[in-house]
Amino acid sequence: MAEATAKTMLGEISQGHLECPICFCRYKDPKILDCLHTFCLNCLDGMLSKQQPSTGKITCPVCRKETPVPDAGLPGLLDCFFLSSLVDEINQQERSLETQQQAATSPTCDDCEEGLEAVSRCLDCEGYLCQLCKTAHKRSKRTQTHRVTPVEHLEQKEVPSTDLSKTYSPKCQKHANQEMHFYCETCKMMKCGTCATIDHRSADHQLSEITDAVKSYRQEVNDVMQKFQKSKEEFKANEESVEQARNRLQIMVTQACSDIQAKKEEEIAKIERKSQLLIDNVTEIGKKRDDEFVKVHTNNKKKMEQAEEIEATVTDLMKQADDFELLNLKPKVMHNLEFQKDLKFERVKHGDSFIGVKCQDVVSDKDLGEILHGGKWKLKTEFGKRGDGDGEFNCAMGIACFSNGDIAANDVKNKRVSVFTSTGNLKANFDLNAPYGIAVTSDDVLLAHCEDHVKVFDTSHQLISKFNLPQADSKDQSCSLTYTGGVTVDNKNQVAVVYKKTGVTSLHNLDGSLIKVIPNTEMVPIDIVANNKGCLIFAMFGRSELRCVDLNGKELFNVSTSADGKDAKPTGVCCDDEGDIYVTLHCGRRGGSSEVRHYDSKGVYVDCVAKPLHWPWGITFSPSGELVVADQNSVKIFHRV
Structure with a gap:
């Protein structure tokens, strides 16, 4: 067995x-x-x-x-x-x-038909012999020199194994008795001592001993492999970006088709045919764009598969081949590793993941609607002005939305939070010294980050509890803003808060109990948000960057924020349902030069959503998908058109 x-x-x-x-x-x-x-x-x-x-x-x-x-x-x-x-x-x-x-x-004789028991085996003929056939085998001129071994010896005989670890030492083709001891980098050839002395001693030839050449060669391959690992990471990020774009496209296509269907139901008698035609057009465009996304992904995957095949081949070769064989193969190996220089991955056109529809009243000679090939944002509503009275702002910074569309704005200099309807009508004011951050849970519970604690308000805006933040030694932080920190709620109703005195981020249950202090997040962001995957994104005003970490503190990306080739300081950050990031940016020292920018979930810039703004700070999405921005002295609401 x-x-x-x-x-x-x-x-x-x-x-x-x-x-x-x-x-x-x-x-x-x-x-x-x-x-x-x-x-x-x-x-x-x-x-x-x-x-x-x-x-x-x-x-x-x-x-x-x-x-x-x-x-x-x-x-x-x-x-x-x-x-x-x-x-x-x-x-x-x-x-x-x-x-x-x-x-x-117990083998039988292979030479005769009697079926006698074999006593010997001819190693050259690879056949068994009985005693009579053995004698005949020895007498025959053709087989008398063959090696014949008794059967019992075969059980004890060990077949010698090939020593795979034995180093192959090739001889010089020109000087047959001399082994190769040198490698000429110029000629890409191994040479014996005589060849090195006679033919390769000029300054044009770069000679080194075999061991040194192999060491350098292995290091060179290792450097390329390390770069390839970075390419793998880039490919993975690119692959996720493609998948996100496809998902977003499908959501937008579905939404557009839903809007068309709603319009169709309004005028079902006269628009049945045209509505279906428009749905087909939207679906076809979505399919073509999706095919492009798939094409980008397929091309990138093909490049990566080819690269990984070379990587696997070279890696096996590096592990298994001896030094001389490696040097023989060096030009070929390094030629194949040149793929790393040109290993570039295509990026998707993120703008193509948006598709919408602009419906209109239909008469006999008009289409049902117009297909929108790109997402554009337009100012829909603005309310508030500079001042201390009701409905006025002295420094509107934090912003949050309730499920009914009401808007909570944090006026840090007037030390109050005001609640408005979606059209800007004031509903309530309550005094609150919130240095910056406010947030609203899925159950319309309002959270306000107040210095070293967080206050919790019910749906009637009555204080129901508060909890203190973890204490720690003060740290010297790079951001000089007074209003720093931030609070956010993830899709599990977990509350993440940055304590401005230490820059440490802590995670709490809604009752205030501490879940954990998130490591590697010692920073002072001006705003913080949790995306759809439960990761945290920090708007780093002092460093002009966005930083994303998971709840274990592992950094997922860190990107610089800029506008027109110059650093721009992020002041507010929020995410849509697909995980895309929207950031308010201060692009200059004077008001009126700021804007809202859109990044994908990996921090790759997509487009500018709105500009110019005065002094934008907090930003959030309304339940209907509109962008709500606290622009210091007013609140601006943007919608897609």
């Missing part, structure tokens, strides 16, 4: 690693092409005979890359000594197992 299992395992190893991709048999005289793929010499010869003989190149059947045929023909290609040795070892082990199995079953 053990011998059968061992033989099966050897077969699996052979099939998985030691079979030529052309003939599907074990390698015979394996040769390596420039792309690092290996094939039998005879298989390559058969392929070359079917190709155009005048090209002087052979095309790899796996990756379709071409390799120049050496002047000496295909035998001049580099040998794969490691595979040759491994094939020999597998063959020997299988022969050993076969011999043991045959010995265990």
Whole structure:
């Protein structure tokens, strides 16, 4: 049983690693092409005979890359000594197992028809012999020199194994008795001492000892591999960006179709045909754009798969081949690693993920609506002015929305929070010294970040509780703003708060109990928001950057914020349902030069939503998907058109 299992395992190893991709048999005289793929010499010869003989190149059947045929023909290609040795070892082990199995079953003579028990085995003929046939075998001129071994000796005989760790030491082709000790970087060739002294001693030739050359070579490969790891990370981020764009596109397509359907139901009698036509147009555009997104993803994935194949081949080679074989293959390996220089991934046109519809009243000669190919924002409503009276602001900074569309604005200099309807009518004022942050839960509970504690108000805006923030030693922070910190609520009703005196972010339950202090978030942001995946995004005013971390403190991205090629300071941040980020930016020292910018969920800039604004601070989404901005002396509401 053990011998059968061992033989099966050897077969699996052979099939998985030691079979030529052309003939599907074990390698015979394996040769390596420039792309690092290996094939039998005879298989390559058969392929070359079917190709155009005048090209002087052979095309790899796996990756379709071409390799120049050496002047000496295909035998001049580099040998794969490691595979040759491994094939020999597998063959020997299988022969050993076969011999043991045959010995265990009392073999009979292979030369005569009497079926007599075998007493010997001819190693050259690979056949068993009875006593009579053994005598005849020894007397025959043709077989008298063959190696004949008693059967009982076969059970004790161990087939010698090939030492795969043995270093291959090639001899110099010009000086046959001398081993290679030097590598000429200029000529990309190994040389013996005599060649190095006679032909490669000029200043034009860069010589080094074999061990030093291999060390440098391995380091060079390692550097490329490390860069490739960064490319992998870039590919992953790009892949997620494509997926997000596709999801957003599908949501927008669905919403657009829903709007069309609603209009259709209003005038069902006269617009049935045109409404369906418009739905089809929207769906077709969505499909074409989605096909483009898929194309970008497919192209990027193909590049990555090709790159990973090269990486895997080179990595295996680095692990398994000896120093001399590595140096023989260095030009080919480094040529294949040049893919890293041109490994660039396509980016999707994020603007194409938006699609909407502008419906209109239909008469007999008009279409039902107009397809909007890009998202544009327009100021819908503005209310408030500078002052201390009801409905006025001295410094509107924090902003939040309730589920019914009401808006809460935090006026930090008047030390109060005011609640307005979505059209700007004042509903309530209550005194509150909130240095900056306010937030509203999904159940319309209002949270206000007040110095070293957070106050909690019910739906009637009555104080129901408060909880203190974790104390810690004060830290010297880079942001000099008085109103810093922030509070946000994630989709699990967990409250994240930044304590402005320490810059430490803590996570609480709604009752104020501490869940954890999030590590690696020692900072003083001016605003904070939780995205749809529960990660935290910080608007870093003093550093002109957005930083995103998960709830374990791992940084997911850190991007600089700028406008017109100059640093712009983020003052407020919010996220939509798809995780895209919207930021208010101060782009200059004077009011009137600020704007709202849109970034995707990975921090990649998409477009400018609104400008110019006066001094925008807090920003949030209303339940109907409108952007609400606290612009210091007023509240501005923007909607898509």
